[in-house]
Amino acid sequence: MKPVAFDYYRPQTLSEALELLADKGDEAVILAGGMTLGPMLNLRIVRPRAVIDISRIEALQTISVTGSVVVTGAGLTQSEALSSEIIAREVPLLAMALPWVGHFQTRNRGTLGGSVAHADPSAEIPLALVACGGTVVLQSRWGQRRIGARQFFVGALVTQRRPDEMIMALEWPRSAPDAGHAFSEIAQRHGDFAIAAAACTVRLAKPDRVEQLVVGIGGVEDRPVAIDVSSFLGQAPGEMAAKLSEYAAASVSPMDDRSASAAYRTALTKVLVERAVNSALSIARLQRGRLQ
Amino acid sequence: MLLCDFLRHELHAFAVHVGCEHGVCGACTILIEGRAVRSCTQYAAQADGADIVTAEGLAPPGTLNEVQRAFMKHHALQCGFCTPGILCSVAHFLRQTPEPDERRVREMLSGHICRCTGYTSIVTAILEAAAMMRKGS
Amino acid sequence: MPDGIETISKRWIGAAVGRKEDEALLTGQARFIDDLYPIPGLCFAAILRSPHAHVRIRRIDVERAHQLPGVRQVITGKDVLELIGPLPSVVKAPLPYYPIAIDKARYVGEPIAVVVADTRYNAEDACELIDTEYEVLPPVTDLRSATERDAPVIHEAVGSNVISRRSFSYGNPEGAFAAADRVFEFSYSLPRYASTPIETFGVIAQFERAPDRYTVWSNFQGPFVVQPLMANALRVPGHRLRLITPPSSGGSFGIKQAVLSYIVLLAAVSRKAGVPIKWIEDRAEHLTAASASSDRLGTVAAAFTKDGELTGLRFRNTANMGAYVRPPEPASLYRMHAASNGCYRVKNISIDNELVVTNSTPVGLNRGYGGPQFYFALERIMEIAARGLDIDPAELRRRNFVPTGAFPYKAPAGAVFDAGDYEAALSELLRIAGYEELKERRAAARRAGRAFGIGLAAGVEPSGSNMAYVSLEQTPQERRRADRKSGANASAVVAVDPSGQVTVRLCSCPNGQGHATVAAQIVADTLGLHPDDIHVVTEMDTLTSPWSIASGNYSNRFAAIVVEAVAKCAEQVAQKIRLLAAAALDATADEIELHEGYARVRGQSNRGLPFRKAASRAHWDPAGLPDAIGPGLHECAIISPPVLDPPDDEDRIASAVTFGFVIDLAAVEIDRNTGAIRIDKYASVHDVGTQLNPKIVEGQVHGGFAHGLGAALFEELAYDDQGNFLTGTFADYLCPTAVEVPQIEIGHVETPSPANALGAKGMGDGSSMLTPAAITNAVADALGRDDISLPLNLQRVWAFANGHDATTKSRPAISSIRPAGRAVGEMLTGSGKITLFAPVQEVWRRLLDPSELAASIPGCSSLTQDEIDRYSARVTIGIGAIRGTYHAQIELRDKNEGSSLRLLGKAIGPLGFGSGSGLVTLQPETGDRTRLEYSYEAEVGGKLAAVGQRMLGSVMRYLIGQFFRSLERRMRPAARLDWRSWWLRFRRHGSGGEA
DSSP: OOOOOOEEEOOSSHHHHHHHHHHHGGGEEEESSOTTHHHHHHTTSSOOSEEEEOTTOGGGSOEEEETTEEEEETTOBHHHHHTOHHHHHHOHHHHHHGGGSSOHHHHTTOBHHHHHHHTOTTOHHHHHHHHHTOEEEEEETTEEEEEEHHHHEEETTEESOOTTOEEEEEEEEOOOTTOEEEEEEEOSSTTSOOSEEEEEEEEEEETTEEEEEEEEEESSSSSOEEEOOGGGTTSOSTTHHHHHHHHHHHHOOOOOSSSOOHHHHHHHHHHHHHHHHHHHHHHHHHHHHHHO | OBHHHIIIIITOOTTSOOSOSSSSSOTTOEEETTEEEOSTTSBGGGGTTOOEEOGGGSSOTTOOOHHHHHHHHTTOOSSOSSHHHHHHHHHHHHHHOSSOOHHHHHHHHTTSOOSSSOSHHHHHHHHHHHHHHHHHO | OOTTOOSOOSOOTTSOOOOTTHHHHHTTOOOOGGGOOOSSSOEEEEEEEOSSSSEEEEEEEOHHHHHSTTEEEEEEHHHHTTTOOOOOOSOOSSOOOOSSOSSEEOSTTOEEEEEEESSHHHHHHHHTTOEEEEEEOOOOOSHHHHTSTTOOOSSTTTOSSEEEEEEEEESOHHHHHHHOSEEEEEEEEEOOOOOOOSSOOEEEEEEETTTTEEEEEEOOOOOTTHHHHHHHHTTSOGGGEEEEOOSOOOOOTTGGGGGHHHHHHHHHHHHHHTSOEEEEOOHHHHHHHSOOOOOEEEEEEEEEOTTOOEEEEEEEEEEEOOSSOOTTTTHHHHTTGGGTTTTBOOOEEEEEEEEEOOSSOOOOOOTTTTHHHHHHHHHHHHHHHHHHHTOOHHHHHHHHBOOGGGOSEEOTTSOEEOOOOHHHHHHHHHHHHTHHHHHHHHHHHHHTTOEEEEEEEEEEEEEEEOTTGGGGGSOHHHHHHSOOOOOOOEEEEEEEOTTOOEEEEEOSOOSSSOHHHHHHHHHHHHHTOOGGGEEEEOOOBTTTSOOOTTOSSOTTHIIIIIHHHHHHHHHHHHHHHHHHHHHHHTSOGGGEEEETTEEEETTEEEEEEEHHHHHHHHHHOGGGSOTTSOSSOEEEEEEOOTTOOOOOTTSOOOOEEEEEEEEEEEEEEEOTTTOOEEEEEEEEEEEOBSOSSHHHHHHHHHHHHHHHHHHHHTOOOOBOTTOOBOOOSTTTSOOOOTTTSOOOEEEEOOOOOTTSTTOBOOOSSGGGTTHHHHHHHHHHHHHTOOOOOSOOOHHHHHHHHTTOOOSTTTSOOSOOOOOTTOOOSSOEEEEEEEEESSOHHHHHHHHTOHHHHHHHSTTEEEEEEEETTEEEEEEEEEETTEEEEEEEEEEEEEEETTTEEEEEEEEEETTEEEEEEEEEEEEEETTTEEEEEEEEEEEEESHHHHHOHHHHHHHHHHHHHHHHHHHHHHHSOSOOOOHHHHHHHHHHHOEEEEO
């Protein structure tokens, strides 16, 4: 199980990397942590002419708060993100999703950008990005594109990234101080890709009025999706979790395969949305109480 | 060349064991810049200039560290093939989490597959080693 | 002194002595097969394997591979045929098993060619340059369809996929069933799974011309009964196949027995290539093609009196051998045979065995070998009967146990149970599990509407196999014609060198079980030394070790038999030391005791000499020794347990030396909403006789449980109904991790075995045999249904809990002999519809236009028309970074002018192959538009199937969608919409997945 022979490039700067990418196009793959690409290379499922290792480009490993968003460099490792106070404070949903990503050892190397670029339908970081309403910043030698996460993911392993572009950063809207967030997931074993996962963010304007609501679902469709929950806005949160879970289960078009039937994925959608919404609501109530 | 192949067959660091070559089993785990990572999903060229520790280097020659002693005491290894990788993970983990509870130890261990022990003795050994290290420091 | 020894025990046996093995393993000093470079000039091998389940090999062209720099040789089955014959088997049906495909390949992963190169990297590159041409034959993948009358035949010379049938009857089973008050029957299927040691197979093979000899280093585990078979296959006498095992082996659990076929293959390849070769199996090869437990179909029936006495058992077993019978198969079906009564005193038993071949990897030894399959039948039916009889399952078992005073107990099929107290073990289990409290909690949970269940499983653990048991596959007449077989030799060497240092040499091939430690304990006790003073060598070398056919590490034989050889050999040395000391101390040998490193006259602590001084006299002063003492100190003991006779004419056999006892209890709660099983309690009580080293015993119990748990919950080596292998990585084949394995309660009952001087029974299989049954019993109890099958993963349990039939998805009950186009089972299917901005006639014309086809097929770089409606194309498909160029053939069929047509496609490339067909229908819509609807079914094989199951459905849907989307875009009027909105439109309408 050894990779095909390839040319290895390790640019030190972003512009070097973009030059290489422009030059090599779809004959090149970008290597960051290698937690997904590494196995695919070893299995010879990915057979590139060139591998561009961006793991030493320091500009890609930053976290910053810029206005209303937190910007994470694509090369930031999952464990760095997990131990970041900025992320814990400003993007709690991502902080809640990260412990579900792989294992201690893979998070030490795996990156946020790598997970988003790979676009596994079950992956937690893409789901968190979609649920947050985040943005993917793509850069090529010719310029920059910013694409909303909800448009970025096209299908299983398919995104809007063009071969000459690389993900430079992810933008995560900062959480409102009174928002409640929750992330729930079912996987066969600890650290496995989710069979289904749900993310929820909720804010209450008054104790009985839902001001903001987001429900994201991963692993069920061929990419993470945000459910259209506009009809629940302005309502009382009382029975919301149960209703919302039914609604979400009816909204998804689940995949149907060996690892999980469509019926099972639908059933899990219901369970997980209910769990996530209840949990997010109780946090939102606490936050409201705390802030008043 | 895979980093694990380079360490094993060029540098003869045979403590680096290769169990799956796709980043799942954890046998090839080493410390790069102090962090526990798989060496089968990296290439030797990537590690150029990096500080690498394998299980050979976890304790001075002829001695065992606290974790190794606890593994011996609690029979936390049988065939021992997965053990060097686990020891590297534990070294990083206990530095980061000096007071772990059983749940956290098991979560950390879930990045390794051991088919001999059923894990229980490994968990016991790690918890005890953590306690001893806290006492010692 | 090792850690963990609180007090110096006078007797090391029975103490939790720290292991001799550990220090080397903990510091990375232990040497495994891939760490060895025993000879200079090693080349490295990679194996090209069949991507198909069943093919005739038309052509193998190695030219391009051979020309790759660094490549020494490329060797096919035909090339080595002059050097090897088939591996002999006890099954006489004509299905020769070669270690490499000769004219047909019969399972995914069967070796096709071996590349020898200067690095493994180059060898793998060269494998991809071998051009092969296969005639793909219809496969047979599951046991039910394999036995159907019109099933494709895997071995033409046999004429059927059923290669053997044997029926057995003990006592009067017909009478018992006729007279029964109640009869319970249960049919089941069990998946194949494997213990997957973390170290894979490894072979270093060298052929020397003078002396004309093969030398092979391999992490083979035995049994060495296959050494003569390997030599036979290599057409050399035994001594010309020198087999050496490395100092350490990274787990085996039976699996590394199967490396034998690679030993033969690489030995022959080394000879052919003229260089020594190292081959280390990779994980994908291991999961695909190493070995596995035998999957089974079975029916078990039990006859009971109304008060719960088990009076008769009837087993019908259909065992999957895989594509070939690899020795020692079909032993998996016969290992438990002599103990078919389990731990019960039932006398009347009938057994019908059927051996079947399918297009899957040959099966072999796997922890518990035959035990998990047998106990799944017996212990499920006991639980089902308990419910039917309204008797507590624990009580029902107690009523039927072999009674405590009845040992040694002769079982109906010939096993002799050496010692036991099953009732005491049951009582201990119920105590440590808190059975009464668990039952109360179950009642409370059920009142609250929760699914809580309790399950038990009990069984004997045969250890130290009689080498003759496999011959039960033959009739008594056939056995009479063959050479007589019996027994189970074990050997040990204990030597004391001139400096008085003790070395023990074992032929037990440990893979982590601590044999060196336990052997040192035994010898230390006998010689009055400390275990640290005893050096133990576990590497085997068939040219220098005192081995025999039973040598090796299997059937828990170390504690059942090998320890007896060690003890006996140590005693021989002790007696000699006593004689030497007696001569020096002017005493008689009877007066000398060996203690704390001294040989002393008993009761006179000042009359003695150090052990090493006494020993050295045998070396330094042979002329001065009394006549009774031979020179030197190098003793060898070879023993064979006396009970292991050949099978008798009634097919009874004492199949093993010791029969330990294991009884387990599982309590589970199931979340009906998710299918998650929470293990509330797991308790296990073992009777292993004398515990030689309690720490090692406990380690084996935990490990056996973890293997059983994996089999119960996650593990399945899965094939689809076309024989494609689906679980080629550790992300697809799921082993339990530390988070999934719960803490368990362990208890012990000790009834010492009379079978050896130490009172020990073999152990190690343990709960791996019973956990699948115990957990299934608990889940069945929780859900109130018995038709559940393994593995009990989330989606299956959810389906069982919600009244769905979950059995068909992974092991289809429907026939898999499927003419092309009759789609059922596990195809990737989907459908969609789009609206095209063109009238029907125009759409029809474009669909039939090759240039349009070429433009619409994603990534099509060339398309040539072969004949009318048949095209060949080169297509580059890229999904994310996964990019490959495929040779595709496309055909248009069933053309119904302006209304419908069928598109058939086939593609093959480096990542695998696929085929599919799609029906396209057209309907006019207003405004000169056309509504196009399509439905497709497709299947994918090769590497992508083995590693990409989770994504294949989505990816297929995306690719097919791309084709129609592209067609749509090309017919669109000038107004160009953002393609994304078309994608969204497609998504809204598309749906699909696996049917």
